[in-house]
Amino acid sequence: MNPEAVVSESEDPFHFLVTFSRPACGVLTAATSAPQAGRLNASRTPPAIHPFFPQTPADIQNGVANLTWQQIVGLFILAIPIATIVRTVVFEEIFREPREWCIQRSKACQSLISRKFFYLFICEYCFSHWVVLGFLLLTHYKLMYDDFRGYIIAFFALVFVANIYLNVYSRLRLEITSEKKTIEETE
Numbered sequence: 001m002n003p004e005a006v007v008s009e010s011e012d013p014f015h016f017l018v019t020f021s022r023p024a025c026g027v028l029t030a031a032t033s034a035p036q037a038g039r040l041n042a043s044r045t046p047p048a049i050h051p052f053f054p055q056t057p058a059d060i061q062n063g064v065a066n067l068t069w070q071q072i073v074g075l076f077i078l079a080i081p082i083a084t085i086v087r088t089v090v091f092e093e094i095f096r097e098p099r100e101w102c103i104q105r106s107k108a109c110q111s112l113i114s115r116k117f118f119y120l121f122i123c124e125y126c127f128s129h130w131v132v133l134g135f136l137l138l139t140h141y142k143l144m145y146d147d148f149r150g151y152i153i154a155f156f157a158l159v160f161v162a163n164i165y166l167n168v169y170s171r172l173r174l175e176i177t178s179e180k181k182t183i184e185e186t187e
Contacts, residue, residue: 083165090124
C-alpha cells in the first residue's frame with residue numbers, strides 16, 4: 001500500500017490529538033497532529049500514551065536539563081499514592097498486628113541488621129524510600145534527565161514530596177481532633 005494514500009480525518013485515530021513543541025526560546029506551542037492536506041505521513045509516530053511519563057528523552061540543551069510541565073505534574077501526582085501506601089502501612093489499624101510484630105522484632109533481634117530491617121516498616125520516612133523505589137521500578141519515572149541521573153533525582157524528589165504530603169495530612173488530622181475536643185468541652 002502506498003504510504004502517501006489519502007486518509008480522511010475519521011480514519012486517522014490521532015487527528016484530534018494536540019502535541020507540544022518547544023522552540024529555542026523554551027515556550028511551549030501547540031501544534032495539531034492531523035495530517036497535512038488529508039495525506040498520511042509515514043514518518044509520523046503517535047504521541048506518547050502516558051503524558052506524565054514521557055517516552056522521549058528529556059530536553060537537554062547545552063548540557064543543562066529542563067523540567068517539563070508533565071514531569072512536574074507527574075512528580076506531584078505520583079507522590080500521592082506513595083504517601084497513601086506509606087500512611088496505610090505505618091499508621092493505620094489494618095496493619096496493626098504486623099506493625100506491632102515489627103516493633104517487637106526491631107527491639108528484640110540480636111543483630112543490628114535485623115533490627116534495622118524491621119525498623120524500616122515502622123518509620124514513615126524510611127518506608128517511603130522503599131515505596132518510592134517500587135514505584136520507580138513500576139513506572140520508570142525520570143526527572144530532568146533521561147539516564148540514571150533522572151532516576152536518582154526522581155527518587156529523592158518523590159521521597160521529599162511524599163513526606164510533605166504525609167506531614168500535611170498529619171497536621172490536618174491533629175488540628176481536626178483538637179477542634180473536636182474543643183467543641184466537646186464547650187458542649
